Amino acid sequence: MSTAFPKAAKVALGMPQLRSNLAHATGTIRGKRAKVVGELDDWERLRDTAAAIKADVQHRMPELAVAFERNATAAGATVHWARDGAEANRIAARITRDAGAEEVVKVKSMATQEIELNEHFAAEGLSAWETDLAELIVQLADDRPSHILVPAIHYNRTEIRDIFRGRMADAPKGLTDDPAALAEAARLHLRRRFLSAKVAVSGANFAVAETGSLVVVESEGNGRMCLTMPETLISIVGVEKLLPRYEDLEVFMQLLPRSSTGERMNPYTSVWTGATEGDGPKDVHIILLDNGRTEVLADEVGRQALSCIRCSACLNVCPVYERTGGHAYGHVYPGPIGAILAPQLEPGRHDDLPYASSLCGACYEVCPVKIDIPEVLVHLRQQGPHGAGEKAAMGAAEAVMARPALWRAALAAARFLSRPWRGRGFVRRLPWPASKWTVSRDMPVPPKESFRDWWKERER
Amino acid sequence: MNAREEILERMRRALDGAGPAPEPPREYRRSLDADVDVVELLIDRLVDYKAYVHHGIASIPEALGEARRVVVPADLPAEWRLGEAEFVEDEALTTADLDGADAVLTGCAAAVAVSGTIMLDAGAAQGRRAITLVPDHHVVVVRRDQITGHLAEALPRLDPTGPQTWISGPSATSDIELQRVEGVHGPRRLDVVILADSALTHRQSCSSS
Amino acid sequence: MSRIGLFITCVNDALYPQTPKAVVAVLERLGYEVDFPRAQTCCGQMHANSGFRKDAAKLAKSFDRVFGSYDAVVTPSGSCAAMARDQYPGLIGGDIGERVYELSEFLLDHAGVEDVGARFPHTVAYHPTCHGTRALGLGDKPLRLLRAVGGIELVDLPAAEQCCGFGGTFALKNSEVSSAMLEDKCRNAAGTGAEYLAAADNSCLTHIGGGLTRTGGPRPIHYAEILASTA
Numbered sequence: 001m002s003t004a005f006p007k008a009a010k011v012a013l014g015m016p017q018l019r020s021n022l023a024h025a026t027g028t029i030r031g032k033r034a035k036v037v038g039e040l041d042d043w044e045r046l047r048d049t050a051a052a053i054k055a056d057v058q059h060r061m062p063e064l065a066v067a068f069e070r071n072a073t074a075a076g077a078t079v080h081w082a083r084d085g086a087e088a089n090r091i092a093a094r095i096t097r098d099a100g101a102e103e104v105v106k107v108k109s110m111a112t113q114e115i116e117l118n119e120h121f122a123a124e125g126l127s128a129w130e131t132d133l134a135e136l137i138v139q140l141a142d143d144r145p146s147h148i149l150v151p152a153i154h155y156n157r158t159e160i161r162d163i164f165r166g167r168m169a170d171a172p173k174g175l176t177d178d179p180a181a182l183a184e185a186a187r188l189h190l191r192r193r194f195l196s197a198k199v200a201v202s203g204a205n206f207a208v209a210e211t212g213s214l215v216v217v218e219s220e221g222n223g224r225m226c227l228t229m230p231e232t233l234i235s236i237v238g239v240e241k242l243l244p245r246y247e248d249l250e251v252f253m254q255l256l257p258r259s260s261t262g263e264r265m266n267p268y269t270s271v272w273t274g275a276t277e278g279d280g281p282k283d284v285h286i287i288l289l290d291n292g293r294t295e296v297l298a299d300e301v302g303r304q305a306l307s308c309i310r311c312s313a314c315l316n317v318c319p320v321y322e323r324t325g326g327h328a329y330g331h332v333y334p335g336p337i338g339a340i341l342a343p344q345l346e347p348g349r350h351d352d353l354p355y356a357s358s359l360c361g362a363c364y365e366v367c368p369v370k371i372d373i374p375e376v377l378v379h380l381r382q383q384g385p386h387g388a389g390e391k392a393a394m395g396a397a398e399a400v401m402a403r404p405a406l407w408r409a410a411l412a413a414a415r416f417l418s419r420p421w422r423g424r425g426f427v428r429r430l431p432w433p434a435s436k437w438t439v440s441r442d443m444p445v446p447p448k449e450s451f452r453d454w455w456k457e458r459e460r
Numbered sequence: 461m462n463a464r465e466e467i468l469e470r471m472r473r474a475l476d477g478a479g480p481a482p483e484p485p486r487e488y489r490r491s492l493d494a495d496v497d498v499v500e501l502l503i504d505r506l507v508d509y510k511a512y513v514h515h516g517i518a519s520i521p522e523a524l525g526e527a528r529r530v531v532v533p534a535d536l537p538a539e540w541r542l543g544e545a546e547f548v549e550d551e552a553l554t555t556a557d558l559d560g561a562d563a564v565l566t567g568c569a570a571a572v573a574v575s576g577t578i579m580l581d582a583g584a585a586q587g588r589r590a591i592t593l594v595p596d597h598h599v600v601v602v603r604r605d606q607i608t609g610h611l612a613e614a615l616p617r618l619d620p621t622g623p624q625t626w627i628s629g630p631s632a633t634s635d636i637e638l639q640r641v642e643g644v645h646g647p648r649r650l651d652v653v654i655l656a657d658s659a660l661t662h663r664q665s666c667s668s669s
Numbered sequence: 670m671s672r673i674g675l676f677i678t679c680v681n682d683a684l685y686p687q688t689p690k691a692v693v694a695v696l697e698r699l700g701y702e703v704d705f706p707r708a709q710t711c712c713g714q715m716h717a718n719s720g721f722r723k724d725a726a727k728l729a730k731s732f733d734r735v736f737g738s739y740d741a742v743v744t745p746s747g748s749c750a751a752m753a754r755d756q757y758p759g760l761i762g763g764d765i766g767e768r769v770y771e772l773s774e775f776l777l778d779h780a781g782v783e784d785v786g787a788r789f790p791h792t793v794a795y796h797p798t799c800h801g802t803r804a805l806g807l808g809d810k811p812l813r814l815l816r817a818v819g820g821i822e823l824v825d826l827p828a829a830e831q832c833c834g835f836g837g838t839f840a841l842k843n844s845e846v847s848s849a850m851l852e853d854k855c856r857n858a859a860g861t862g863a864e865y866l867a868a869a870d871n872s873c874l875t876h877i878g879g880g881l882t883r884t885g886g887p888r889p890i891h892y893a894e895i896l897a898s899t900a
Contacts, residue, residue, distance in 0.1 A: 010845045025638045032638075045488040052484030059481040062471040069464075075621060081463040133644065134635035150635055157636050179636040183644045190645065195555045195594070211620050221593065221631035221646025228589045229555065239467070246620045250612040251488065253626075257575075261640075264505065265575035267632045268646060270589075271624035279588035279623055290467045298474035319832045323849045356843060358836025358850070359718055361803035374804070381720030390838075394716055398724035401679065402731055404708040411683055426882055436841040440848035441879025444684050451677055451686035455705050 001385050002352040008328035009320075009356070021156045022325050026316045032262025033313060033366070039264070040254065049251050051370035054307035057242050058297060064209040064242045065288060071212025075274025077284040082236075084291050085115030092117060092201060092234050093124050095285050099232040101126075101198040105190075107216060107223045108132035109203025110148060110310050111236045111289055113332045114345075117201065128201065129193060131222035133186050140167040146326030148312040148333065149260050154325050157182065183220075190222065200226035200281070204237045205309065206252060207286075210245045213273040214286065217256060217266050227270050233281035238289050240306035252309060255368035259311035292345035301379040305340045307369040312337075314363035314373060320356055329353060336363035340376040354380035389433065408452065415446045422448065492609035498573040499654065502607055505576025509629025510642050511650040517542065520565070523599045523651035527563035531595055533587030536565065540585075540601060550591050558594035564647075565599045566592055569624075570614040571607045576629065578602060578652065579614060581622040589623055598647040600627075603655045674739035675703050676732075676769070678746045678871070679711035685871050691897035692745050692772055695785055698897075699776075703743070708735045714752040717760065719838050729753075729761045741779070742769045745893045747801020747869045750774070755804055771801060771869060772893055773810035783817045789898045790820030794863040794887060796854070796877065798870040799832050811869045811892045818895060826866075827857045835876035851880045859886030867892040 012018060037043055057064060069079045082088035096104055104121070106112065106128050118128040118139075130139045134152040138145050141163045145151030152160065161177040164185055172185055202223070206215040214235055216223045227233060243252065249271075257266040275284045297303050315321045315335030326334035331342035331350055339357055342350040354377045363373040386394075400406045421427050426442035429435070437443060461469065492498065503513050514523045521543030524530060530545045531553065541547045548561065558564075567585030568578050578600050580586045585601075592598050608614045618624055631646030642648065673696065677689035689705075696703050713728030732753070736742045742765075744750050750771040757766035776782050795815060801807045815823060834840065834850025854877055858866050866887040868874050878889035 006843050006845065009843065013845055013849050021637075028638045040489075042488040045485070049484050049486055049488055052482065056481040056484055059475060059478055061475070062468050065468065065471070081467050083463050083466060087463060131645075132635070133633045137635070150638060152635060153638070160636060179639060179641040180643065182636055183633055183641050187644055194645065195559060213621060219631070220633045220635075220644035222644070224589070224593050224625065225645055228593055239471075247615065250490075250615050254488075254611060261634050261638075263628070263640075265572075265577045265626070265628035267509075267628050267630070269624075269626035271626075273621035273623070276582065276623050279582055280590070288467070290470065294467065294470035294474050297471060300478070303474075319834070319850050320843070320846055323846055352842075354720075355839065356846075358799070358832045358834060358839045358847070360799035360832035360836065362799070362830070362832070365803055378718055378720065381718070382722050384720060386720065390719070394719060394721045394724060397711075398716060398721070398727060401710040401713075402727050404710055407679075407682075407710045408707075414683060426879070433841060436844040437879075439844055440851060440883075441840075441876060442882045443879060444875055446684055447686050449686065451682065451689045451705075452707065454686060454690060 001387060002350065004330050005328055005352045005356045008330060009324040012324045012328045017156070018154055018325055019323060021154055022322055025150070025153050026322045029262055029316045033259060033316070036258045036262055036264055046251055046255055047368055047370050050255055050368060051307065053243065053248055053251065054369050055304070057240070057244065058303055058306055060244070061239060061242065061297065064244060065239055068207055068209040068212055068242060069288070071210065072274055072286055073212070075212050077212065077274040077286050080285065080287045082287050082289050082291070088115050088236055088287050088289050088291070089117055089120035091287050092236065093121060093126060095232065095234050096126055096199050099199050099283065101232070103127035103129060103197070104199045104201045105129050105131050105193055105197040105226050105230065107200065107202035107218065107226045108135050109201070109236065110332065111203045111238050112201060113145065115236070115289070115291060117236070131190055131194070131226060133183060133220060136186055136190070137163055140164070144327060145332070146334065147315060148310050148335070154327070194222070194225040194229055197226070197230045199232040199234065200230040202226055202233065202235045204235050204241055205256065206243050206249065207237050207241045208243050208246050208249070211273055213246070213271050215249065216270045219261065219267045221268055224268050224270055227272065228280045230281055232283040232285070234285045234287065236287045236289055238291070239293050256309055256311055259313040259366065259368040295347065296344045299344065302340065302344050302376055304371050305337070305344060305376060307371050308337050308341065309369060311368055313366040313368065317362040317366050319360060319362070320358065329356070336373045337371070340373055340380060343380055351385060411446070411450060415448065415450065418445045421445045490610060490612040492574060496609055498607050498609045499604065501609070502571055502573040502576060503654070505573065506629070506652055509576055511629050511652055514651060514653045515656060517655060520599070520601070520653055523653050524563055524565065527597060529561045531558060531561045531564040531591050533566055533585055533591065536567070536585050540565065550587050553591070555590070555594065558590060561595045563597035563599055564591050564595040565601070567601045568606060570617040571602050572611050572614045573607055573609050575611065577611070578627045579618055580625045580627070581618040583619060583622065589625055592625065593646060596647055597649040597651070599651045599653065601653045601655060672739045673701055673703050674736045674742045675705045676709055676712070676736065676742050676744040676749065677705070678744060678749050680872050680875065681745065684875070685891070688745050688871055688891040688893055691891065691893040692743065694897040695893060696743065698786060699780055699782060704739070706735045712749045712752045714749060715837050717752065717756050722760070726760045729757050733761060733763060733765045737765060740768065741775065743772055743775045744769060745772050745869070745891060746871070747771050747798050747805050747807055748872065751800045751804035771805060771807060773807060773814055773869065776814060777810050783813055785814065785817070785896050787896045787898055788819040788900055789895045790900070791865055792822045792824055792863040793865045793867050793895065794824050794826040794858060794861040795829070795892070796826055796833065796858070796866060796868045796873070797829055798868050798873045801869045802830070807869065814896060815867065815892055821895070824861045824863045826861055828853070833873050833877050835873050840876060851876060855880040855884045855886055859884060861887065863887045865890045867895060
């Protein structure tokens with residue numbers, strides 16, 4: 001089994017500034033989310049509906065994908081299909097060149113991060129400019145995103161100011177770490193690029209089968225810029241993003257903003273259907289992306305991970321994520337959802353991620369589409385691989401526990417053998433592998449008289 | 461097999477033996493309680509987003525403030541073009557023209573009180589998407605009868621396939637320490653002019669400025 | 670309820686006899702007769718949650734054999750009750766899981782008692798353990814019982830709903846992250862100044878207590894022991 005997560009987590013835990021940034025940011029967003037969720041008396045009913053709609057989408061995926069394609073095409077879009085990331089990247093690069101462009105502006109999109117579109121474009125001599133503030137920060141810092149919604153969550157304002165000062169050629173002189181000043185600097189930096197871009201690349205939050213429409217949910221207006229100003233628009237959309245009906249937006253658009261930024265509604269939502277004469281891009285392309293999703297669909301328990309709407313509420317409440325940050329997960333989808341999505345999207349890799357959870361269930365509690373993340377974690381753990389030592393220990397424990405007489409004998413032996421430590425009441429240091437426990441916790445000592453002894457005595 | 465056929469085939473194979481999913485329950489709310497004053501609620505939410513709210517046609521010049529050059533869609537009602545500003549109709553204005561304008565004045569298709577959302581669908585008095593995006597100041601006129609309480613009441617009023625833009629306050633970001641900061645790439649100032657119906661005509665004061 | 674079986678859990682069987690004794694005391698004080706089937710061992714949770722489904726199913730079957738004939742099974746563990754109720758149907762089928770109750774559920778929902786006649790003149794902070802609170806949906810049930818205890822002074826535990834970092838084998842496989850979670854839990858517990866830290870699961874209390882003996886802070890105690898106290 002991979003040990004990448006525990007190792008990377010250990011590194012992250014040794015960075016006090018990172019831990020403090022994460023604790024501050026996740027604490028803030030938890031409070032905001034709780035407040036706006038508390039305003040809706042039908043929150044649980046909305047979750048039930050959303051979960052059921054997504055399950056319906058999964059069961060009818062071929063039919064809905066074809067309906068979406070038909071309706072989007074009728075509205076003037078060109079629909080492409082990509083089996084994997086490489087194919088999607090090739091299609092996007094070809095469209096860009098055909099449009100006579102060498103660069104694209106990008107709306108924040110998890111799908112394009114997943115398929116490493118920026119890296120592919122760079123390798124082909126094309127440039128992809130991130131325009132979301134957090135993505136811009138991460139791109140300028142030559143870093144990787146660490147959160148689905150707020151990719152730069154691991155930086156505080158002072159660190160962001162330093163990145164802008166050091167890496168942004170047109171950063172205003174005397175730039176302070178006031179968030180408003182930092183946002184202003186990003187506005188100035190990107191404005192000319194927006195107004196002159198020929199091609200934009202986006203993802204989509206939802207793809208409505210009934211109408212062939214795509215939906216992008218955002219805050220800054222960079223999304224609107226990308227979706228409106230260029231002549232050519234390329235949207236890369238995972239097949240799981242489908243919704244059957246336009247009406248379904250009334251459910252998801254209540255759940256998503258409240259769960260992600262803790263707002264009643266995000267500042268901007270764009271819904272577009274193919275191309276509109278005289279309004280926005282003339283050349284509209286949609287790339288429907290598989291990239292492992294149909295593999296996930298085949299797993300009856302695991303497929304609920306495809307319901308994810310990328311709100312990141314599960315990251316914000318996860319006690320593991322809060323302490324390690326996103327980089328430790330080693331995948332574009334970090335946190336609890338990443339722990340069930342990454343190993344399913346890339347079978348054979350990330351097999352340590354299903355163990356990166358104490359199964360505390362906080363993620364399930366907040367998930368707006370009710371993905372039972374603990375259930376899927378446990379399900380994926382069955383696929384192992386399990387180390388020889390673990391197998392032996394579990395096997396032995398089962399063998400003893402399945403035989404009541406043996407179990408009683410084992411307990412009696414433990415009480416007898418632990419006599420030397422009974423006076424103190426605990427053991428401070430144990431040999432490996434129990435040392436993994438005693439590194440930070442004492443181990444209690446079995447009692448002199450067990451409950452069983454007491455019960456027997458009482459019955460006499 | 462081409463990519464399309466192969467992906468559809470993978471989906472069918474993945475779902476082999478899976479029956480249909482149950483019909484989703486739809487027990488959630490589709491409206492607010494009858495006693496909610498949706499106008500008051502909308503105003504409260506807009507102010508919360510740091511948008512500015514005005515009342516009545518006569519307050520349009522005040523909402524436009526210092527703006528001298530104001531872009532308007534060609535079908536903007538003449539009676540809204542009030543004040544000293546120069547109203548420039550959007551007849552294929554260039555991006556530079558839009559960038560050089562001080563403000564844009566439009567109507568809307570619907571508004572949702574509970575979330576403070578103004579919705580555009582490229583219909584009457586709204587123009588194309590770029591005109592409400594590039595200028596740094598958006599003044600939007602909302603008629604009382606366009607205000608709904610709940611999102612589920614507003615969606616049916618929009619053209620489902622027209623390009624829609626839902627606007628909840630001025631552009632903002634929460635990317636720095638998850639604190640909301642207003643004003644990034646979209647208009648940094650949003651003024652909403654509410655046109656009262658007969659029951660509200662005598663209330664033409666400015667609730668916030 | 671005619672026949673009540675007591676499932677003491679493997680952790681209490683091995684380490685904490687005082688907790689099941691307290692459960693017996695509380696139930697008998699309320700007039701219930703309790704039976705302790707000696708063939709009981711473990712609910713299989715550790716195996717199930719570690720991905721050893723077959724082993725877990727064997728233990729679940731043996732649980733079903735031992736407790737199948739009881740009308741109700743009462744246990745002082747939110748996570749073991751959640752294991753039986755949530756995972757048994759998928760593992761072994763049957764309905765035994767539906768008849769397994771965490772102590773506070775039994776007292777409030779079946780016995781209909783909030784005040785069990787206890788007295789415990791001490792300051793107590795309460796940690797809502799994850800499986801009990803979330804998987805089983807206990808909510809504030811143990812806390813409601815504690816509020817009715819005479820002489821008790823309950824103090825708020827900051828960030829109470831956050832996991833202590835135990836998570837079974839998580840504490841070993843991701844020892845560093847687990848320790849970081851524990852560190853915060855112990856700091857918050859110590860900061861309350863309470864004499865005791867109560868919870869509905871001795872496995873979590875083993876973890877937190879194992880940290881508190883090093884850092885100092887309240888003494889871990891299963892809330893059943895508080896309910897049993899008449900001091």
